[in-house]
Amino acid sequence: MMRKIKHQSLAGLFNIDTLKRLFSTLALSMCLMISACLSFQTVERPEENSLILRQTTKEEILKKYGKPNQRSESIRNFEPFITFIYAHVSGTAKPLHEYAQPTKTLALNFHKDKLVSYSFLANFANDHTDFDESKVKLVQKGKHTKTDVRNLLGTPAGKGVWPILASEDSLAWQYRYAHASYKNGTPPNIYDKEIAITFDEEGIVSDVKLTVKGKLN
Amino acid sequence: MFSRIQDMFFEVNWRSSILPTGPALLLTLGGILLSACSAGTNFERPSADAIVLGKTTPDQITKTMGKPWKKLATESNGKKLEVIIYSYAEEYSPVGGPNAALGRTIQLTFADGRLAGHEFFSSFKNDHTDFDVSRIKEIRKSAHSTEDVLHILGAPTGQQVYPLIDDAEQLRWSYRYQQIPPRGIKVQYVKILHIYFDKNRKVKNLNFEEKGKR
Numbered sequence: 001m002m003r004k005i006k007h008q009s010l011a012g013l014f015n016i017d018t019l020k021r022l023f024s025t026l027a028l029s030m031c032l033m034i035s036a037c038l039s040f041q042t043v044e045r046p047e048e049n050s051l052i053l054r055q056t057t058k059e060e061i062l063k064k065y066g067k068p069n070q071r072s073e074s075i076r077n078f079e080p081f082i083t084f085i086y087a088h089v090s091g092t093a094k095p096l097h098e099y100a101q102p103t104k105t106l107a108l109n110f111h112k113d114k115l116v117s118y119s120f121l122a123n124f125a126n127d128h129t130d131f132d133e134s135k136v137k138l139v140q141k142g143k144h145t146k147t148d149v150r151n152l153l154g155t156p157a158g159k160g161v162w163p164i165l166a167s168e169d170s171l172a173w174q175y176r177y178a179h180a181s182y183k184n185g186t187p188p189n190i191y192d193k194e195i196a197i198t199f200d201e202e203g204i205v206s207d208v209k210l211t212v213k214g215k216l217n
Numbered sequence: 218m219f220s221r222i223q224d225m226f227f228e229v230n231w232r233s234s235i236l237p238t239g240p241a242l243l244l245t246l247g248g249i250l251l252s253a254c255s256a257g258t259n260f261e262r263p264s265a266d267a268i269v270l271g272k273t274t275p276d277q278i279t280k281t282m283g284k285p286w287k288k289l290a291t292e293s294n295g296k297k298l299e300v301i302i303y304s305y306a307e308e309y310s311p312v313g314g315p316n317a318a319l320g321r322t323i324q325l326t327f328a329d330g331r332l333a334g335h336e337f338f339s340s341f342k343n344d345h346t347d348f349d350v351s352r353i354k355e356i357r358k359s360a361h362s363t364e365d366v367l368h369i370l371g372a373p374t375g376q377q378v379y380p381l382i383d384d385a386e387q388l389r390w391s392y393r394y395q396q397i398p399p400r401g402i403k404v405q406y407v408k409i410l411h412i413y414f415d416k417n418r419k420v421k422n423l424n425f426e427e428k429g430k431r
Contacts, residue, residue: 075425078358166422213291 043088043104045120045127053161056115061108079163081111094125100179109164117160123179129157130177136195136210144205149197169201190214257286257305262337262344270378273332275299278325294380299327328380336375338393346374347394353425361420366412386416406431
């Protein structure tokens with residue numbers, strides 16, 4: 001069994017005066033803000049072979065994961081798609097990096113009811129998607145295969161195909177880590193890094209992109 | 218002081234990932250929080266000739282608009298970016314209704330000391346950036362020009378070029394509208410339309426995302 005979700009909605013537990021007091025605790029206030037639209041639940045890392053692009057259906061995801069915390073409709077490359085978000089924000093779990101708000105999120109995108117991308121993001125100490133970005137320079141465009149990339153960087157936390165990508169023949173793998181940390185009050189420090197690797201129709205690396213935004217602390 | 222928390226979503230966060238990851242990530246990670254009942258210093262949207270891509274410098278902006286609400290350093294496509302943000306908020310929006318606050322923000326992004334992108338969004342009545350989503354379907358790939366899009370949707374609320382976008386020959390127009398909650402615990406609403414033009418300024422691509430509830 002890959003995962004389970006327990007709904008533990010906190011909405012309605014606090015009146016406004018309580019909220020005012022709680023707002024002085026910044027990390028907790030963040031939880032409450034999010035709780036207005038996201039119920040608290042557990043989100044566990046999906047097994048890679050359980051999410052097959054262009055094959056896994058929206059109905060299969062609904063059956064397995066239940067109703068998403070958020071659902072939205074968007075357009076990419078002129079094609080409409082649907083996004084499901086499953087999110088867990090913890091007020092008690094130990095974060096990977098001090099002061100970070102522990103968060104786990106699984107986002108899935110569907111085009112004509114078939115999965116076309118997914119992205120898992122976690123920053124818990126015992127379950128996170130952090131990675132060694134220094135290894136990105138070892139990935140060689142025009143040469144390396146998916147196996148090579150996996151050997152260098154590990155299992156990707158996200159994958160995507162057209163229409164999420166512009167090219168109909170490409171596949172993208174994603175390695176991503178992010179957190180919002182609350183050390184010196186608001187605004188929080190946002191740290192977000194991603195390696196996006198694109199493969200051509202032959203499964204050879206066609207593009208490598210490292211993006212780092214913000215500082216760790 | 219009662220602390221009101223507003224989410225301010227910025228392009229730098231919105232486009233941070235190759236895969237769309239939706240509102241949950243934006244809420245947890247993409248927001249910069251601005252506290253207080255009225256926040257930031259009010260400003261006027263600069264005229265088009267005051268924000269020219271490839272020309273305008275950060276000094277020119279701060280000289281005319283004053284001290285920014287926030288400055289950020291980030292990067293895109295391997296280039297270091299300097300981001301200057303002016304943001305102002307009050308209670309309640311006549312456009313968004315009683316459950317939304319008034320807010321206006323402009324973000325100006327510079328690469329190599331020159332403007333590489335700008336984006337303005339507002340829920341104030343006099344300069345709001347709400348747009349008609351139902352007209353997006355009229356836009357035709359390869360056929361329509363910037364002038365055609367201007368005719369269909371009106372002027373964009375922002376424009377961006379490389380390195381904010383990936384292709385050095387392309388131009389991106391953005392249309393953005395968002396509502397922020399009057400208190401910090403309600404769902405907010407944001408919609409962003411990006412239209413990419415090729416080097417001949419014909420529509421190359423179109424992306425649209427809408428999050429939350431109005």
